[in-house]
Amino acid sequence: MLTRILAATLAGGVAFFVLGFLIYGLVLDPMFMRPNLTAEATKVMMEVPVWAPLVLSNFVSALLFTFIFDQWAGIRTFVGGLKGGAIIMFLNALSIDLGFGAFMKLYNGYTPFVFDIIGATIMGAIAGGVIGAVLGIMDKKPSPAAE
Amino acid sequence: MLIRLLAATLAGGVVFYAVGFVLFGIVLDPILRNYMTQYPGLMKAPMPDLLFLPLWNLVMAFLFAFVFEKWAGVRTFVGGLKAGAILMFLVALILDLNYLAFMNLWKGPIGVTVEIIASTALGALAAGAVASVLGMMNKSPATSE
Numbered sequence: 001m002l003t004r005i006l007a008a009t010l011a012g013g014v015a016f017f018v019l020g021f022l023i024y025g026l027v028l029d030p031m032f033m034r035p036n037l038t039a040e041a042t043k044v045m046m047e048v049p050v051w052a053p054l055v056l057s058n059f060v061s062a063l064l065f066t067f068i069f070d071q072w073a074g075i076r077t078f079v080g081g082l083k084g085g086a087i088i089m090f091l092n093a094l095s096i097d098l099g100f101g102a103f104m105k106l107y108n109g110y111t112p113f114v115f116d117i118i119g120a121t122i123m124g125a126i127a128g129g130v131i132g133a134v135l136g137i138m139d140k141k142p143s144p145a146a147e
Numbered sequence: 148m149l150i151r152l153l154a155a156t157l158a159g160g161v162v163f164y165a166v167g168f169v170l171f172g173i174v175l176d177p178i179l180r181n182y183m184t185q186y187p188g189l190m191k192a193p194m195p196d197l198l199f200l201p202l203w204n205l206v207m208a209f210l211f212a213f214v215f216e217k218w219a220g221v222r223t224f225v226g227g228l229k230a231g232a233i234l235m236f237l238v239a240l241i242l243d244l245n246y247l248a249f250m251n252l253w254k255g256p257i258g259v260t261v262e263i264i265a266s267t268a269l270g271a272l273a274a275g276a277v278a279s280v281l282g283m284m285n286k287s288p289a290t291s292e
Contacts, residue, residue: 038189039188040186040187040188040189041189043186043189043251044184044186044189044250044251044252045249045250045251046248046249046250046251049248049249050247050248050249051248053244053245053247053248054244054245054248054249056244057241057244057245057248060237060240060241060244061241063237064234064237064238064241067233067237068214068218068219068234071219072214072218072219072220073217073218073219074218084218087213088210088214091206091209091210091213092210092238092241094206095203095206095207095210096242098199098200098202098203098206099199099203101196101199101203102191102195102196102199102200102203103190103191103195103196103200104189104190104191105188105189105190105191
């Protein structure tokens with residue numbers, strides 16, 4: 001079980017990292033997030049992210065998905081992971097953005113929050129699919145969860 | 148199932164809000180401020196947004212309720228406490244690692260560590276409430292603790 005969790009976490013972490021770069025690094029950040037930062041938020045945001053916590057964050061996200069899929073949900077297919085990942089990531093991104101909205105003057109308007117939630121949900125769905133697929137490849141038992 | 152999910156979400160949301168207010172708003176706020184760089188005008192002051200804050204608590208509670216009801220079969224306070232601690236620890240760790248990656252906010256590891264521990268405790272209690280309500284409103288046996 002440990003090897004399966006480690007392999008799925010590794011694959012999911014790589015997926016999160018690559019998708020995060022493509023979705024946020026190339027599209028959402030330059031187009032919707034940075035242009036809408038408030039003057040106060042511009043001071044707190046870094047120009048270039050710090051790599052160690054960024055990479056670690058991707059692997060912890062993958063571990064969260066892997067743990068839920070393997071331990072509780074019995075998800076072991078790409079499509080099952082796609083659905084499960086989309087649900088978890090949508091709710092997680094929504095809660096994080098509501099938290100930002102509650103405590104910080106981060107953006108001018110709500111457009112960046114909407115795109116952040118959409119982007120995170122797509123990223124979580126695909127990474128969840130990868131995790132589900134790896135769990136399935138490394139486990140020969142039939143998936144108990146409804147896909 | 149929908150009524151059970153809604154009731155559990157409401158109970159978890161109330162615990163998140165009440166315990167979160169005491170833990171973060173009263174006890175930890177003056178401590179954590181010492182470990183954060185202050186940017187005038189960045190934080191909503193003197194009060195947080197009172198529409199988004201309870202919504203945030205309800206969404207987190209719904210995430211727990213959904214995972215417990217749909218996948219984990221957690222329907223006892225102790226089961227929710229354990230599962231909630233695991234989930235909230237990972238969620239808080241992800242959030243704080245993102246703060247460290249993208250924001251000049253925390254001055255060092257102490258504030259981050261305190262915040263993650265407190266969030267884990269808060270999440271565990273809220274998840275315990277969520278699971279208790281799921282258990283009270285569901286007669287089939289729990290599948291995992």
